[in-house]
Amino acid sequence: MATGVHQRQQLDVVVVGHEDHGKSTVIGRLLADTGSLPEGKLEEVRARCARSARPFEYAFLLDALKHEQAQGITIDTARCFFRTARRNYIVHDAPGHIEFLKNMATGAARADCALLVIDTLEGVQENSKRHGYILGMLGVRQLAVLINKMDRVDYRFEVYDAIRRQYGQFLAHLSVFPLAYIPISAREGVNLARRGGQTPWYDGPTVLEQLESFSRSGEALDKPFRMPVQDIYKFTEDDDDRRIIAGTVESGLVRVDDTVVFYPSGKRSAVKSIEAFSAPARREVGAGYAAGLTLSTQVYVRPGELLCKAGEPPPVVGSRFRASLFWMGRAPLVRDRTYRLRVGAAAVGVRLAEVRHVLDTTELSSLLHKQEVERHDVAECVLETVRPVAFDPHGELFATGRFVIVDGYEIAGCGVILAPEEARESLFAADLRRREHVWQRGHVSSEQRAARYGHTGKFIVFTGLPDAGKEALAKELERRLFDRGCATYFLGVGHLYAELAEGEHDKSLARDDEITHLGQLARVLADTGLLFITTLAEADDFEIERLRRLVAPHELFVVHVGEAVFARVQPDVTLPSRPDHASALAEIEASLSRHNVLRWDYSI
Amino acid sequence: MGRNRAALAAGQSYPHGTLDRLGCCKALKTDALRHTLAGDWPRRVYDPQTGEWREEINGAPFTGVIVGARADEEGSRSKERYFSPRNVQSDWEVDDQPPEIWNYYKTSFAPGTHVRIHPLLDWTELNLWEYIQREAIPVIPLYFNRGEGRRYRSLGCWPCTQPVESEARTVAEVVEELASGKFANVAERSGRAQDKDDGGTLETLRREGYM
Numbered sequence: 001m002a003t004g005v006h007q008r009q010q011l012d013v014v015v016v017g018h019e020d021h022g023k024s025t026v027i028g029r030l031l032a033d034t035g036s037l038p039e040g041k042l043e044e045v046r047a048r049c050a051r052s053a054r055p056f057e058y059a060f061l062l063d064a065l066k067h068e069q070a071q072g073i074t075i076d077t078a079r080c081f082f083r084t085a086r087r088n089y090i091v092h093d094a095p096g097h098i099e100f101l102k103n104m105a106t107g108a109a110r111a112d113c114a115l116l117v118i119d120t121l122e123g124v125q126e127n128s129k130r131h132g133y134i135l136g137m138l139g140v141r142q143l144a145v146l147i148n149k150m151d152r153v154d155y156r157f158e159v160y161d162a163i164r165r166q167y168g169q170f171l172a173h174l175s176v177f178p179l180a181y182i183p184i185s186a187r188e189g190v191n192l193a194r195r196g197g198q199t200p201w202y203d204g205p206t207v208l209e210q211l212e213s214f215s216r217s218g219e220a221l222d223k224p225f226r227m228p229v230q231d232i233y234k235f236t237e238d239d240d241d242r243r244i245i246a247g248t249v250e251s252g253l254v255r256v257d258d259t260v261v262f263y264p265s266g267k268r269s270a271v272k273s274i275e276a277f278s279a280p281a282r283r284e285v286g287a288g289y290a291a292g293l294t295l296s297t298q299v300y301v302r303p304g305e306l307l308c309k310a311g312e313p314p315p316v317v318g319s320r321f322r323a324s325l326f327w328m329g330r331a332p333l334v335r336d337r338t339y340r341l342r343v344g345a346a347a348v349g350v351r352l353a354e355v356r357h358v359l360d361t362t363e364l365s366s367l368l369h370k371q372e373v374e375r376h377d378v379a380e381c382v383l384e385t386v387r388p389v390a391f392d393p394h395g396e397l398f399a400t401g402r403f404v405i406v407d408g409y410e411i412a413g414c415g416v417i418l419a420p421e422e423a424r425e426s427l428f429a430a431d432l433r434r435r436e437h438v439w440q441r442g443h444v445s446s447e448q449r450a451a452r453y454g455h456t457g458k459f460i461v462f463t464g465l466p467d468a469g470k471e472a473l474a475k476e477l478e479r480r481l482f483d484r485g486c487a488t489y490f491l492g493v494g495h496l497y498a499e500l501a502e503g504e505h506d507k508s509l510a511r512d513d514e515i516t517h518l519g520q521l522a523r524v525l526a527d528t529g530l531l532f533i534t535t536l537a538e539a540d541d542f543e544i545e546r547l548r549r550l551v552a553p554h555e556l557f558v559v560h561v562g563e564a565v566f567a568r569v570q571p572d573v574t575l576p577s578r579p580d581h582a583s584a585l586a587e588i589e590a591s592l593s594r595h596n597v598l599r600w601d602y603s604i
Numbered sequence: 605m606g607r608n609r610a611a612l613a614a615g616q617s618y619p620h621g622t623l624d625r626l627g628c629c630k631a632l633k634t635d636a637l638r639h640t641l642a643g644d645w646p647r648r649v650y651d652p653q654t655g656e657w658r659e660e661i662n663g664a665p666f667t668g669v670i671v672g673a674r675a676d677e678e679g680s681r682s683k684e685r686y687f688s689p690r691n692v693q694s695d696w697e698v699d700d701q702p703p704e705i706w707n708y709y710k711t712s713f714a715p716g717t718h719v720r721i722h723p724l725l726d727w728t729e730l731n732l733w734e735y736i737q738r739e740a741i742p743v744i745p746l747y748f749n750r751g752e753g754r755r756y757r758s759l760g761c762w763p764c765t766q767p768v769e770s771e772a773r774t775v776a777e778v779v780e781e782l783a784s785g786k787f788a789n790v791a792e793r794s795g796r797a798q799d800k801d802d803g804g805t806l807e808t809l810r811r812e813g814y815m
Contacts, residue, residue, distance in 0.1 A: 079675045079682045081728065090675075090726060102703040106685075109705040110726075138705070248707075328703055342708055404708040409717075414705040 009087035011216060014108045016094045016135065017117035018125035022148040025186040026117055027080065027091055028058030030207070033193035036082035037061065058186065062093065086212055094131075101376050102328040105134055105414065113142035113214040115207065116178075117186075120153045120160070124167050132167070133359065133378050136176040137324055137416060139398050142214045144180045146207060151185040155198040180210050221286050224312040225252030226392070226400045228344030229262070229305045233292065244275050244292040245307065247345060250399035252309065253286030254293070259310035262301050263390035264317040265541060266567045268310065269295035300465070300565040302540065304346035306390035306400065315390040315400060318420045320353065325405070326378050329412025333373040333381075333405070339412070340509055341385055343403040349386035349512045350405065351427055356380040373413075380418070384427045386512045387542045391417050432549060441527075449529035453487045455598045457526035460557045461547065462535040463571070468562030469578040470535040476581050477588060478533050486598075488531040493518055515543050519550025526554035531597075544569045557597065559588055608636040619763050632761070641666045641718065668719040676728045677758075688720040689713060729757070730782040737775045749773050757787070 015023045031037050041061065049056040062080065080091050092107035094100075108114060114135050118128050135143060145167060153159040164181040171178065182191055183199050184207060190196035193208045205213065226249070233244040254260065254271055261268050274282045275292040285291040293307075306315055327333050333352055341350035358368045358379040373379045394401030394416035405413035425433070450456045460477070462470040471492065478490035493514070518534070525532040536543070544566070548556045558569065562577035573591050575584050592598045611631040615621040618628035639645035643663040650657055675682040685701050687709040702710035713719060724732070736743060749755045754767040755778075768787070772778045781787050 079726070081676055088728070103701070105705060106701075106703045399706075402706055404705055406712065409710070409712045409714050411703050411705065411708060411710055414703070414708070 009216065010090060011087055011113065011211070011214060012090050012092065012111045013113055013115065013211065013214075014092040014094050014111035014135075014140070015115045015117065016104060016108065016131040017146075018119070018122070018127040018131075019097050021117045021119040021122065021125075021128075022059075022186045023093060023117050024059035024062045025057065026115065026146060026148065026184070026192070026207070027093055028061035029186050029189055029192050030091070031061060031080065031082050032058060033189060034082050034084055034208070084208070084212060089211065097127075101130070101134070101326075104131065105138065105326065105328065108135055108140055109138050109414070111140050112217045113144075113211070114140045115144055115146055115211075117146045117148050118163055118167065120147060120149045120163065123163055124170065128167065129170055130376070130378070132171050132176060133174055134326055136171070136174045137326060137378065138414075139394070139402070139416070141176075143176065143178045144182060144207070144210045145178045146186075147181060147183050148186050150183045150190065150199065151188050155183070155185075155190075157199075157201045160202075179214075180204050182207055182210060220251035220397070220399070221253055223251040223287075223397055225254045225258075225260075225307075225309040226250045226315070226344075226397060227254070227291065227293075227307040228346070228400070229301065229303050229307055230345045231303050232301065242275075242294050243298065244294055245301070246290075246292045247307065248290045249285055249287050250344075251287050251397055252312070253284055254309055255284040260293075260295070261308050261310050261314070262299070262305040263308060263315050264388045265301060265305055266317075267299045267301055269297045269299050272296040298563075300563060302538070304344070304348075306344050306346070308390075313396075315392050315397075316420045317388050317390050319385045319388045320382065320421045320423050320426065321391070322356070322380065322382050322418045322421050323403070323415045324378070324380050324418055325373070325413050325415025327373045327375060327413045329407045329410065330375060331407065331412075332375065333407075333413060335371070338386070338509070338512075340406040341383065341389070341403055342406060343389055343391050343417075344400055346389050347406075347509075348389055349509055351384050351386075352381060353384045353423070353427055354382035356382065381415075382421050384423070386428075387546070393417055393419050428546075428549070432552070435523075436553075446527070446529070450599060453485075453529050455486055455529075455531060455592075456596070457529045457554055458531050458557050458592075458597050459522040459526050459547075459551045459554060460531060460533045460559065461539070461544075462533070462559045462561060463539045463544070463565070464537070464561035464577075465563055465565065466537050470537070470561045473559075473561065473575075473579065473581060473584055474533050474535050477585060480585050480589075481531055486531055487529055488533060489525070490533045493534045494537060515546055516550065519547045522547070522551045522556075523554065526551060538565070541566050541568045557592070557595065608632050608639075611635070625764060628761075628764075641669065665718075667713075667717070668721060670721045670723065672724050673720075673722050674727050674729070674732075675725050681725075684720075684722055684725055685710075686722055686725055687711065688722065690718040690720065691716075730779070733775060733779045733782060737779055743775070747778065 015027055017023050032042055045060050046056050049060065080093065082089050082091065092111060094104040094107040108131075116128065116131060116135070118124060132143075145164070147160050147163050150160065160181070160183045168178070168181070182204060183202050184191045185196070185198070186192060188196070188198075190198050191202070191206045193206065195206055204210075227245075227247045228250065229245055230247040233242075233246055235242050235244075254274075256271050256274060259268060259270050272294045274285050275294060276282060285293075308314060325333075333339070335352045338349045338351055341348050352373070355371055355373060356379075358370045358373060358377050360368050370377075370379075373381065390400075391403075392400045395418075398416075401417045403415055403417065404411045405415070407413075423429075446457065460474075462474045464470050471494075475490055478488050481488040518536070522532055522534075539547075544556070544558060545568075558571040559573045559575065560566070560571035561575045561579065564574075572595065573588050575587070589598065608631055611617065616623050616627070616631045618625050621628070623631060636645070640647050643665045647660045647663050648657045649660050649663075673681050673684060675684065683698060683701075685704055687702070687704070688696065689702065689710065690696055704710070727735075735741070746756045746759060749770050749772055753769055753771060755770045755772060756765065756767050759765060770781060770787075772781045
């Protein structure tokens with residue numbers, strides 16, 4: 001940074017706790033005692049209190065700063081700023097009322113550290129616990145508990161100690177360990193910016209000393225490299241054929257020439273360059289930076305993959321995991337509904353497979369057995385995604401182990417991944433088993449149909465990138481097979497499902513739905529003995545694997561056209577882009593014969 | 605942007621027209637903004653190819669605006685989100701804002717939603733000037749003292765915007781003044797009158813669409 005002198009460190013602090021335990025007073029006092037108030041503000045508020053014959057309170061300062069006294073609104077996380085000689089602080093004042101827990105979570109999710117305020121008179125209350133839990137789940141590890149209103153209990157050590165023990169025990173269940181329990185009187189300014197003589201039995205830090213000792217949440221440079229792929233920029237002007245893989249590095253670092261692997265696809269390449277706009281090229285890029293990389297070989301990947309480095313611990317690739325989550329949605333999180341999971345840059349359909357337990361925050365650690373997760377619940381659940389995703393258990397890498405769940409248009413839940421889960425039977429497998437179980441057939445067998453038509457039923461899919469010439473060829477194949485007497489049908493599903501996608505605001509979910517619909521349809525049509533032909537642009541390994549399972553007991557026949565896109569799927573026929581139709585059709589027919597689809601010799 | 609020709613023609617402005625300060629903000633800024641975004645008033649659109657402004661009649665509604673609002677400017681802005689939706693009536697539902705957790709923001713919207721995007725929300729005035737200095741970004745001269753010992757920290761309509769006393773003539777001097785000089789503890793918008801009326805004024809304006 002060029003402007004070295006003024007680049008001051010900035011720390012995000014969130015102040016939480018049960019309503020009326022004194023959060024605003026703590027903040028007001030910190031602002032006043034660090035000389036961070038705008039000029040004249042303290043006098044202005046004192047004067048206003050005097051005019052209305054109210055005793056002055058430091059909490060009013062905050063209200064005055066927020067211009068809120070007219071409406072008395074303190075519903076949101078509002079920010080204020082103060083500074084010390086060491087650095088600048090952004091203080092997020094999180095509301096204590098339960099209705100505003102999502103605002104509290106918003107404030108806390110940004111924080112490097114937290115102050116949790118507990119009132120000596122009321123002691124540990126429901127939101128003291130809930131906030132403690134949410135802080136732990138959001139990964140705010142730097143926590144100090146402020147035991148406030150000590151002046152109201154004559155600064156007695158016994159009161160302080162009882163709360164410290166009780167709350168410490170609760171937090172220990174959650175593996176949250178505060179760095180300090182500080183006895184304070186925010187109103188009297190004891191042990192905030194200045195040590196008071198009222199607590200001779202306390203030799204820990206003041207609130208300000210504690211804040212100054214917190215560190216910024218580390219950008220994890222020493223961890224494995226992880227970059228969620230946000231987008232792939234393609235340039236076309238002036239024969240520029242760069243494909244730039246864009247995203248923000250969440251952890252680790254990568255250098256030019258490093259071998260990199262995309263997950264979940266498993267595709268590999270090496271970093272050719274690290275691009276920058278209007279700046280000199282760099283040789284390496286690390287955590288915290290938005291980066292654009294070009295690769296030494298052309299690989300086809302979609303946004304949402306997780307870019308990692310070969311030779312480092314890989315992420316987990318899976319479609320089922322155990323998670324701890326906090327639900328904010330108005331409607332509860334229920335089974336049998338598909339939500340959208342956002343993890344890293346990926347957005348995939350997700351279903352609730354199992355509720356392990358819901359934490360009862362009104363009691364210290366007791367668990368409730370529920371089948372759904374209601375608003376403001378914190379729960380441990382098993383989730384299953386529609387397609388595999390790449391992630392890290394949050395204990396190992398926090399940035400790639402945390403997620404949100406979107407219900408409709410809204411972020412309704414947030415959570416952290418505890419560990420991948422093995423399922424005895426996935427939700428998807430159970431759906432297929434039920435489908436086959438209730439499937440009713442007539443008296444004509446598949447063999448009898450094959451004998452009549454001269455071929456078995458088959459689902460023939462043309463894959464490849466757009467403009468590879470798939471559709472024209474697929475229609476030619478239908479013509480050719482029909483002319484030979486086959487029962488065949490071409491359906492341009494791309495156009496059909498464009499309608500479906502129109503109504504679905506979310507492209508990733510629309511795509512998942514499209515695959516499911518198509519697979520179900522193909523299962524029926526192949527069962528009728530038909531050679532059902534379609535094209536599916538940009539299909540990836542997972543989509544083909546999913547289609548295979550959907551169409552079973554029948555089979556999928558894959559014809560791939562143009563640039564290679566699969567890492568695992570072996571197409572039955574692979575053709576160049578815009579292939580010559582005569583030779584391409586001959587090759588497809590020969591392969592269909594070899595696979596015993598076409599039961600007589602078609603060669604002329 | 606569009607202009608509220610009707611309000612101007614009717615003399616609905618402050619201080620010489622018929623309106624008070626807040627009415628003026630609403631008529632000249634909020635209403636004009638809403639109609640411009642909706643596309644039902646003419647817009648002036650800059651064409652970077654020709655360097656000229658052209659007038660666009662009946663343009664499609666804008667579904668999003670990127671705004672430079674910062675939380676440190678004043679109270680109602682401190683409650684903003686990075687992605688802040690306005691509903692079909694373009695109201696800001698300040699008491700029911702979407703959560704923003706880690707780096708996940710609300711990015712899917714019901715049809716008819718309009719979104720304000722505030723990428724600089726957690727920047728301070730000082731951060732901004734340091735960035736201007738580092739990247740050598742040109743700024744207009746009203747921000748500097750040009751010999752009268754005054755400069756503007758925040759720019760708005762002339763009758764409601766007061767300069768501050770300052771000797772800062774360059775970006776470096778502005779940075780110095782904000783970092784450790786006389787303005788280290790004085791709010792940027794202290795020269796903006798609409799912030800000063802009784803509590804919640806700007807919040808009321810913002811609920812209606814003020815930026």
